[in-house]
Amino acid sequence: MKRLYTFVISLLCGILAVNAQETFIANNLVYSVNDDGVSATVTGHVDGTEATGSIVIPDFVSNNGNDYPVTRIGENAFANTHSLHGTLTIGNNVTEIGYAAFVKCDSLSGNLNIPNSVVIINAHAFNGCHGFTGSLTIPPSVTKIYGCAFEFCIGFDGTLTIPNSVDFIGSHAFEFCSNFTKAVSLAEEPPTLGYDNNNTTIFQFDGFGCSTLIVPCGSKTKYENSPWHDSFGGFSTFIEDCENVLEMNDNPIPVAIDIFSLDGRLVKSQKNNFSTIDISSLPMGVYIVKIKMADGKEFSEKIIKE
Secondary structure (H helix, E strand, C coil), X not given: CHHHHHHHHHHHHHHHHHHHCCEEEECCEEEXXXXXXXXXXXXXXXXXXXXXXXXXXXXXXXXXXXXXXEEEECCCCCCCCCCCCCCEEECCCCCEECCCCCCCCCXXXXXXXXXXXXXXXXXXXXXXXXXXXXXXXXXXXXXXXXXXXXCCCCCEEEEEEECCCCCEECCCCCCCCCCXXXXXXXXXXXXXXXXXXXXXXXXXCCXXXXXXXXXXXCCHHHHHCXXXXXXXXXCCEXXXXXXXXXXXXXXXXXXXXXXXXXXXXXXXXXXXXCCCCCCCCCCCEEEEEEEEECCCCEEEEEEEXX
């Protein structure tokens, strides 16, 4: 009896594990349901590294009558897919770009638009994606950019803008992005620069396209006295911009809208940069709306749906 009981428990655990890792395919992309059971991660393409064309990661994906917000791009999801000769569209519900998600997708082209829902860009996320051109604006929802995230992205030939929400940039993050013509940091306090495995050097901007960094008014000395001004690939010149940088910082946008019932249950959530949310499906009653802005501030208000 004890052996049978152990077998049943093991079987149930196996079933639970399978359910937690439920996978499905939609529009040639492979997804897995996240542990929360209500959102999904895109894990790759049905054709693997032989995939061609453009990549469109949607806001929502449907399976068996359920609609899942796509909140994550998985580790190595499209790694080494050299035959993707199109553009990349990332849905407005993605909050995390996984480790090496697009590493060496060197034929993706056009502008790289990262939505305002993204909070974390993991290591090697876009390493070697040298087909992207134009400027790169890190959205004001991102807090972490890990090591080698954009290393060897030599196609960018415009401005790199780092928002004041970023508090950490890993080693080699923008190394050898050699064609950028301008760099702007909107943070008054220099974000922390992480060290490499030897814990001695940084190289975040080694081989970067320009040696001058534009910073907020009153921040020049702080950057000059930080690792941002460093012989291991840091910037050599800092220029204070007391108008445009402040203006960009003074215009935060919503990155999350959550609606709760009066008993504290989350009944509606939207994690993107939209300033409106559809509540037509909610029953009549009183609700609490909580809005999180890109600058970290939060607001709440009571609403009545009649």
